[in-house]
Amino acid sequence: MKLQNRIHLFTTALFFVLLILINMAIYFSFSRILISSELEDTEEEAERIIEEINRGTNDVPLTDFLRAYVPVNGMVQVINEEGGVEAGIAATGKQRLQELPENYFSGEITEVLEYNENQHTFVSTPIIQEDGGVAALQVTEEIASTQENLQTLKFVLIAATIIGMIPLFLSSRLLSNLIIRPITSMTRTMQEIRKSGNFKRIDLSNKSRDELHTMGQSFNDMIELLEENYKKQERFVSNASHELKTPLTVVESYSSLLKRRGLSDPDIFQESVEAINSEAERMKELTEQLLMLAKKDAQWNVNMEKVSLNQLVKTSVQAFVNAYDRNVDIQADQEVNVTTDEQKLKQLLYIFMDNAKKYSEDKITVRITAMDSFGVLEIIDYGIGISKEDLERVFDRFYRVDEARNRKSGGFGLGLSLAKELEQALKAEVFLSSELGSGTKAMIKVPLSH
Structure with a gap:
């Protein structure tokens, strides 16, 4: 099954279940409220009858007395301790209620009875008779109107659920389309890229930021x-x-x-x-x-540590002099410690010393200083130099200042590009200044160690 159909089916089913649960909660809440209200009315009716009986002013038979208080949809009767009916009267049309079993209850009873497929509220309350005996006044009242109201509410909620499913179905479909549209567009774009070989992008005309x-x-x-x-x-x-x-x-x-x-x-x-x-x-x-x-992504795993810039330059220059038999002058006024990757800083130093060797026959000067929060390395040669126009592009990969000169010196236009990437990996700063016929100065600024 497609993801779009799964989302549609799941959201529809989820909202349908939520709608059913909400409607059931509404129905049972109202049912409880209405029936409780009916029970309270029946209890009040029983209390009113008991008050009249307790006044003791009744000169008429008990049955005739109860006739005046019988509920319109129910029955009133008095049950003695032996379970016999001492008096009882039912409303017109409700004589079948007298067929209910006569049960004596010594305490107060309030409940809902099911009789003849209809619900009735039932209240039984103890009373003291004139002869000192104890009996139970029982009031039974049919709640047909409440049942009809609840039945109507049930039909309304069912109809509302069925009608509500229509916009629910459509909205879940719209939701699934909304969720899937970027994925579909992305898939279609990737297929077009694969077929055409041209890079394409998704149209994001929608200004939303979801x-x-x-x-x-x-x-x-x-x-x-x-x-x-x-x-x-x-x-x-x-x-x-x-x-x-x-x-x-x-x-x-x-x-x-x-x-x-x-x-x-x-x-x-x-x-x-x-x-x-x-x-x-x-x-x-x-x-x-x-x-x-x-392999620069794999190479540039730096190990930052405290490094003596003086010692690093000394060992690097010594190896350079032994390899190429060149005169290198080291100038340092103070001890400078920096935080860097020692091996990669050596590599960066070799790149500029190699360039100085290629483009100058004279001596090479390496100067160590401290400036603000940086340790500074300056590699100075006194060779042919670089023009201002070429100086802006020397860090581009494969760019060579002079074709004939590079062929002679063996340059490829890769060293300074590599130096730029080493600069980023070490979080250092590299500057190059030069003047034709006067030589070139490379400056490497590395954060001082604290």
């Missing part, structure tokens, strides 16, 4: 995110393919040259081997950076 609208908005946000990631993936794959094409072409060209002339010409052999080795290293570096960027 949960269904929120669900539709969340779906549209998800589709927007998927579309954005899909475009990024296409652009990423396209750029990666473009970057890998050149080194692969170089490797292919030199390998063909080796096949043709490598064994006969040692110079060509040496040149080809060096070129192939260089391009292989470049492809390895590019692949590693591509994998790191692709």
Whole structure:
């Protein structure tokens, strides 16, 4: 069964049961009130008769006396202790009430009797007779009008229930449609996306801010995110393919040259081997950076701790100097402790030092300072620098300032993009300033440790 039909059936059944329960509560409440009222009237009638009997001014026979107080729809009788009727009279047309069994009750009795398919109120009250004996005055009264009223109320409530089911059925159908409409629209949109391959969104013309609208908005946000990631993936794959094409072409060209002339010409052999080795290293570096960027969600599990910025720079620079045999000057006026992930801050430092190495033959300066609530690392080179126009885009993935210069230095336009993502993961701040012909300065601001 469809979800829409289940919701329709369930809500209809639920409201129907609630309507039945409410009507039953109304019926039984009114029934109780009306019957209680009838019993009170009968009790008052019995008390009035007893008051007249107790006055002791009755010179007429008891039967004739009771005739004046007999209820219009009932009977009055006096039962002695032996269960015999001493006196009794029934209203016209109600003589059959005298066929009821005569029972003596020593205490007060108030109840509703069922006789001849009709309900009667019955009150029995003890009285003291003139001779000192005890008897029971019993008043029985038919409550046909009350039964008729209750029967009418029953028919009205049944009719109201049947008539009320019509709008109830329609409203539950409308409710199910209202609940299912965003889901149906979402399903239809997903099917259209699957068939056409184009990202689409649900029309949210309704200005309401209920949960269904929120669900539709969340779906549209998800589709927007998927579309954005899909475009990024296409652009990423396209750029990666473009970057890998050149080194692969170089490797292919030199390998063909080796096949043709490598064994006969040692110079060509040496040149080809060096070129192939260089391009292989470049492809390895590019692949590693591509994998790191692709896995950034898994990589950026940071472990924030207190780190000595001076010690971190010292160990990192020493490893850099040993690897590339470059002159690096460390400048620090004080001890600076920061809260960061040590390994990832090292990685961020290596990216800027590597860029300084590529674009400068002169020494590299690493300066450590404290500024406001940040520890500051400055990596300064005195190389060719970057123009103001290019400086705005250097953090874009695969963007290269100068094609020829990058080919010579081995850059891919990925390092600074990775640095930007490391900056976000570490909650740090990265700034880059440069001037053509004067060099470049990278600044890394990391929160101080408290």
